[in-house]
Amino acid sequence: MALRNIVTDGDPVLLKHCKPVEKFDSRLAELLDDMAETMYNADGLGLAAPQVGIIRRAVVIDVSQDKSGLIELVNPEITERSEQTQYGTEGCLSYPELYGYVTRPMTVKFRAYDRHGNLYEKEVSGLFARAVCHELDHLDGRVLPDNIEAPYDPKKDE
Ligand code: NI
Numbered sequence: 226m227a228l229r230n231i232v233t234d235g236d237p238v239l240l241k242h243c244k245p246v247e248k249f250d251s252r253l254a255e256l257l258d259d260m261a262e263t264m265y266n267a268d269g270l271g272l273a274a275p276q277v278g279i280i281r282r283a284v285v286i287d288v289s290q291d292k293s294g295l296i297e298l299v300n301p302e303i304t305e306r307s308e309q310t311q312y313g314t315e316g317c318l319s320y321p322e323l324y325g326y327v328t329r330p331m332t333v334k335f336r337a338y339d340r341h342g343n344l345y346e347k348e349v350s351g352l353f354a355r356a357v358c359h360e361l362d363h364l365d366g367r368v369l370p371d372n373i374e375a376p377y378d379p380k381k382d383e
Pocket of ligand 1: 317318359369
């Protein structure tokens with residue numbers, strides 16, 4: 226495993242529409258391993274492949290406190306969004322100075338492939354649902370500045 230550089234705002238790779246992963250091979254496994262290591266090293270809850278300069282539909286997420294909840298989402302798709310929403314703050318490793326309020330569904334159902342090419346389905350709520358929505362937005366070039374509805378200053382607010 227190796228740390229990869231996280232690209233930050235201003236890098237056009239963040240605005241690309243990512244291509245599906247086609248080969249579930251050792252390169253994909255290496256990418257996912259590196260993304261997880263890079264996410265943990267930066268104290269993030271999630272990381273999408275374009276954030277390390279790879280224009281492919283791959284995401285890692287871990288919203289647990291103790292790094293025990295890693296999941297890998299390859300070619301993910303949200304299949305259901307709850308009508309009930311949540312309004313809360315988001316940040317992004319690619320926009321380290323930026324925080325803001327974003328409305329998201331309270332619960333989402335998604336399907337994705339794991340690194341071996343097995344399709345799975347999962348329903349998640351709360352912070353997990355927020356992370357899924359945030360990371361999947363990255364795969365379509367939609368980033369935090371596009372989503373913020375109201376600013377949040379962690380030093381001043383609350
Ligand atoms: Ni992000």
